Amino acid sequence: xxxxxxxxxxxxxxxxxxxxxxxxxxxxxxxxxxxxxxxxxxxxxxxxxxxxxxxxxxxxxxxxxxxxxxxxxxxxxxxxxxxxxxxxxxxxxxxx
Amino acid sequence: xxxxxxxxxxxxxxxxxxxxxxxxxxxxxxxxxxxxxxxxxxxxxxxxxxxxxxxxxxxxxxxxxxxxxxxxxxxxxxxxxxxxxxxxxxxxxxxxxxxxxxxxxxxxxxxxxxxxxxxxxxxxxxxxxxxxxxxxxxxxxxxxxxxxxxxxxxxxxxxxxxxxxxxxxxxxxxxxxxxxxxxxxxxxxxxxxxxxxxxxxxxxxxxxxxxxxxxxxxxxxxxxxxxxxxxxxxxxxxxxxxxxxxxxxxxxxxxxxxxxxxxxxxxxxxxxxxxxxxxxxxxxxxxxxxxxxxxxxxxxxxxxxxxxxxxxxxxxxxxxxxxxxxxxxxxxxxxxxxxxxxxxxxxxxxxxxxxxxxxxxxxxxxxxxxxxxxxxxxxxxxxxxxxxxxxxxxxxxxxxxxxxxxxxxxxxxxxxxxxxxxxxxxxxxxxxxxxxxxxxxxxxxxxxxxxxxxxx
Numbered sequence: 259x260x261x262x263x264x265x266x267x268x269x270x271x272x273x274x275x276x277x278x279x280x281x282x283x284x285x286x287x288x289x290x291x292x293x294x295x296x297x298x299x300x301x302x303x304x305x306x307x308x309x310x311x312x313x314x315x316x317x318x319x320x321x322x323x324x325x326x327x328x329x330x331x332x333x334x335x336x337x338x339x340x341x342x343x344x345x346x347x348x349x350x351x352x353x354x
Numbered sequence: 355x356x357x358x359x360x361x362x363x364x365x366x367x368x369x370x371x372x373x374x375x376x377x378x379x380x381x382x383x384x385x386x387x388x389x390x391x392x393x394x395x396x397x398x399x400x401x402x403x404x405x406x407x408x409x410x411x412x413x414x415x416x417x418x419x420x421x422x423x424x425x426x427x428x429x430x431x432x433x434x435x436x437x438x439x440x441x442x443x444x445x446x447x448x449x450x451x452x453x454x455x456x457x458x459x460x461x462x463x464x465x466x467x468x469x470x471x472x473x474x475x476x477x478x479x480x481x482x483x484x485x486x487x488x489x490x491x492x493x494x495x496x497x498x499x500x501x502x503x504x505x506x507x508x509x510x511x512x513x514x515x516x517x518x519x520x521x522x523x524x525x526x527x528x529x530x531x532x533x534x535x536x537x538x539x540x541x542x543x544x545x546x547x548x549x550x551x552x553x554x555x556x557x558x559x560x561x562x563x564x565x566x567x568x569x570x571x572x573x574x575x576x577x578x579x580x581x582x583x584x585x586x587x588x589x590x591x592x593x594x595x596x597x598x599x600x601x602x603x604x605x606x607x608x609x610x611x612x613x614x615x616x617x618x619x620x621x622x623x624x625x626x627x628x629x630x631x632x633x634x635x636x637x638x639x640x641x642x643x644x645x646x647x648x649x650x651x652x653x654x655x656x657x658x659x660x661x662x663x664x665x666x667x668x669x670x671x672x673x674x675x676x677x678x679x680x681x682x683x684x685x686x687x688x689x690x691x692x693x694x695x696x697x698x699x700x701x702x703x704x705x706x707x708x709x710x711x712x713x714x715x716x717x718x719x720x721x722x723x724x725x726x727x728x729x730x731x732x733x734x735x736x737x738x739x740x741x742x743x744x745x746x747x748x749x750x751x752x753x754x755x756x757x758x759x760x761x762x763x764x765x766x767x768x769x770x771x772x773x774x775x776x777x778x779x780x781x782x783x784x785x786x787x788x789x790x791x792x793x794x795x796x797x798x799x800x801x802x803x804x805x806x807x808x809x810x
Binding site for chain 1: 438441548637639660670672675676677684686690692696700707709713715717719751755
């Protein structure tokens with residue numbers, strides 16, 4: 259049975275883009291032990307030679323006509339959704 | 355309360371009264387917001403004859419993970435608390451085009467992650483019959499809105515049971531259609547290979563009408579099917595299979611009884627009933643809780659505090675921007691699923707978990723396929739128990755997830771499944787029965803449910 263360490267949780271939090279508090283990290287450590295432990299039952303299955311299924315319709319490479327549709331959504335409207343903007347651009351804290 | 359009750363009255367009257375009913379039930383926690391102003395504007399247009407259709411002036415409620423105008427679309431999350439949708443979901447547009455009027459947004463588990471509507475950032479929704487119990491989830495608010503007769507129908511989404519289970523818990527009809535039947539455009543994505551859009555209503559005929567209006571190919575969702583809603587395989591062999599694994603010893607006696615009672619009615623309609631085995635049912639929850647968190651993790655990556663949604667005020671660097679915005683915006687259950695998803699997709703574990711689950715998925719799909727070669731409908735309960743108490747399952751994620759054992763199989767296979775009211779428990783709590791059909795059998799299943807409703 260997989261047992262998660264706090265260092266495992268820290269690694270997964272990085273992959274997940276989450277800055278967890280200590281209490282959250284512990285709660286999630288316990289949750290992951292429990293859930294990953296449970297889903298491990300798939301080990302019982304023999305899936306040799308079975309092709310994986312990623313989607314359940316028979317659709318394949320559905321194409322759209324090369325036609326521009328105007329949804330009527332303007333740039334200003336989209337910018338208004340941004341937490342911070344200036345000069346017609348979305349503003350974010352420094353990158354470096 | 356039926357749709358036809360509203361067609362002859364003025365839209366303004368319908369909307370005013372629905373809003374009053376909504377306000378009178380505010381302690382239920384069913385609604386996050388009312389879209390009062392816009393509803394009244396549209397009601398005026400309907401009464402002036404400018405908008406008409408099969409749902410002329412009929413008020414309805416939409417789960418708050420559907421983008422809609424008239425108020426914020428929050429997904430019951432602090433991440434999107436003030437999000438003003440620039441477009442509406444296709445499903446909402448189609449209903450509005452037939453004259454229906456949205457009066458408000460229903461509560462849900464944040465980002466639809468949950469089975470009780472206790473994970474909402476804005477408080478839980480209580481069961482329509484017993485306010486000490488959960489509404490079920492994640493579409494709890496929508497189910498309760500219909501059960502309390504606030505509106506005759508409401509929209510929901512079902513990824514692993516989120517329409518069917520609250521429908522069963524509140525005594526209303528809940529439809530999970532064939533995957534691809536209704537466009538998911540404009541609905542906050544959860545797990546893209548199992549997400550479906552459906553509805554709640556008090557009776558099968560109303561549910562059928564709403565689904566038919568919403569169904570259809572949409573160029574904005576390339577997974578939508580071309581076949582029409584009405585073009586449904588008939589249940590001509592009249593053979594029903596009761597899934598043995600769903601009627602096992604651990605299941606609540608009242609829940610089993612509701613299914614067996616319903617099956618007696620099917621026999622009256624000339625259906626032949628047999629017990630059948632869905633051996634892969636044992637693994638369905640494990641398959642689900644590997645695949646869905648992986649897809650959730652991918653779909654929730656877009657909430658990064660940059661373009662829209664919550665941004666942390668204490669972010670000083672880009673890493674902080676993502677990490678803190680997401681930690682502040684999401685509920686614990688959202689983080690749990692994201693973390694599980696990261697794990698099963700991560701290097702060294704991908705093959706053992708995610709890939710294995712997608713192969714196991716093929717086995718489950720094949721089992722259903724074989725059953726449908728002989729049977730027209732598969733029947734069983736919706737959930738192992740009636741509505742549980744508030745707080746009862748929140749401490750242990752597995753305990754909460756186990757409520758989904760009977761609903762996830764149809765989700766994994768993309769099959770239509772209806773939750774139909776089938777009685778009450780010894781404590782007076784509603785219990786539903788689940789009708790699962792082959793691909794595209796949606797309309798036929800609802801017609802069958804209607805036939806059973808009409809039985810004396």
